[in-house]
Amino acid sequence: MAQNTERLQALDALRGIAAVGVMLFHYIPYFNELFGHSFTPWSFLEFGRYGVHLFFILSGFVIFMTLERTPTAKWFGLARAFRLLPSLWAGIILTSIFVHLLGPESRLVSFPDALVNATLLHEYFELPHVDGAYWSLVVEATFYVWMAILFYGLGQGQKLRGVLWAWVIGSYFAVIYWKAIPDGLEFLIKDLLFTKYAPLFISGMLLFRWHKHGTPSMADRLLLVVAMAHCLVAYKSPFNFFVVGCYATFIMAVMGYLNFLANRPLLLLGRLSYALYLVHQNIGYGIIQLCYDYGLPGQVGVMVAIAVVVTLAYGIHTLIEQPALRWFRQYRKTSMDSDRSAPAPLQEPKQLP
Numbered sequence: 001m002a003q004n005t006e007r008l009q010a011l012d013a014l015r016g017i018a019a020v021g022v023m024l025f026h027y028i029p030y031f032n033e034l035f036g037h038s039f040t041p042w043s044f045l046e047f048g049r050y051g052v053h054l055f056f057i058l059s060g061f062v063i064f065m066t067l068e069r070t071p072t073a074k075w076f077g078l079a080r081a082f083r084l085l086p087s088l089w090a091g092i093i094l095t096s097i098f099v100h101l102l103g104p105e106s107r108l109v110s111f112p113d114a115l116v117n118a119t120l121l122h123e124y125f126e127l128p129h130v131d132g133a134y135w136s137l138v139v140e141a142t143f144y145v146w147m148a149i150l151f152y153g154l155g156q157g158q159k160l161r162g163v164l165w166a167w168v169i170g171s172y173f174a175v176i177y178w179k180a181i182p183d184g185l186e187f188l189i190k191d192l193l194f195t196k197y198a199p200l201f202i203s204g205m206l207l208f209r210w211h212k213h214g215t216p217s218m219a220d221r222l223l224l225v226v227a228m229a230h231c232l233v234a235y236k237s238p239f240n241f242f243v244v245g246c247y248a249t250f251i252m253a254v255m256g257y258l259n260f261l262a263n264r265p266l267l268l269l270g271r272l273s274y275a276l277y278l279v280h281q282n283i284g285y286g287i288i289q290l291c292y293d294y295g296l297p298g299q300v301g302v303m304v305a306i307a308v309v310v311t312l313a314y315g316i317h318t319l320i321e322q323p324a325l326r327w328f329r330q331y332r333k334t335s336m337d338s339d340r341s342a343p344a345p346l347q348e349p350k351q352l353p
Helices: 009-034 043-068 073-102 111-117 134-154 158-176 183-192 198-213 218-234 239-254 264-279 281-293 298-341
Strands: none
Touching: 009 043, 009 239, 009 264, 009 281, 009 298, 043 073, 043 134, 043 198, 043 239, 073 111, 073 134, 073 264, 073 281, 073 298, 134 158, 158 183, 158 198, 158 218, 198 218, 198 239, 218 239, 264 298, 281 298
């Protein structure tokens, strides 16, 4: 694979495509399942729900890139917090307002529950999501915590690889015996170790290592194959083969075969993907239902919902996400420059015997 470590624009385009796939799944087949559409949904849009799995592969790739160039767990944690939380808080506020005004009532969340959503700990307290899509953000945040502990605690050597092997093999056992997992271990295995999804992140990490450092060792190649094959066991057919296709598409992008995707519309979608993911689901449901209430066709409601949430996502990205990241990067640069320029502490002279 290519040796440069610059962010690959084709991957940003894939992120945008995945976000659109998830949105269309929620607006058409899933809305029809929950509330009913006036038209027959296109069945192929069911595959859109697995766009989240492409997000997880991307996260593994990008996070390992971030870990390798971030000196401490403190700076890694702050970088992730500034990446996720400001936009999340804006999404929570907007979604809460829209759902209270437009519905659906089944998606209303109380103010205290919304506050806990702002920490991404709500699922661990069995509280409802402000937006249904937030379940994957809880998985992402948990993954960040594990990687900070493992990377800065164990380094990049054999100890880390041993943990990753154990995690992948354990994930196989977990999905095979999913319904037989004892109640006392469910929280650990299903939530804290997110064994349905962990190999997706681990595959992304290994693909980044291959991309940056060249052909990996035989052991790492074997681990990559085993991690990627997990999807064949974890998900039902034909969706498991769709995830295999996501892997193939991702690898083609990393190798430079999908550079044609790096056009301005798709790159813009890629930049908006996080904000779009945050605000699309419940706000869109309310808008589609409102259009039905006014006698408009369902297809029109879907198009109106897409226009509104893309506009909201653009506002969050330009007014909140980008300024927050710029401020943090300047703060980090200033702090690190200050630390480097600080004089070393004086040492006490050694006493002569």
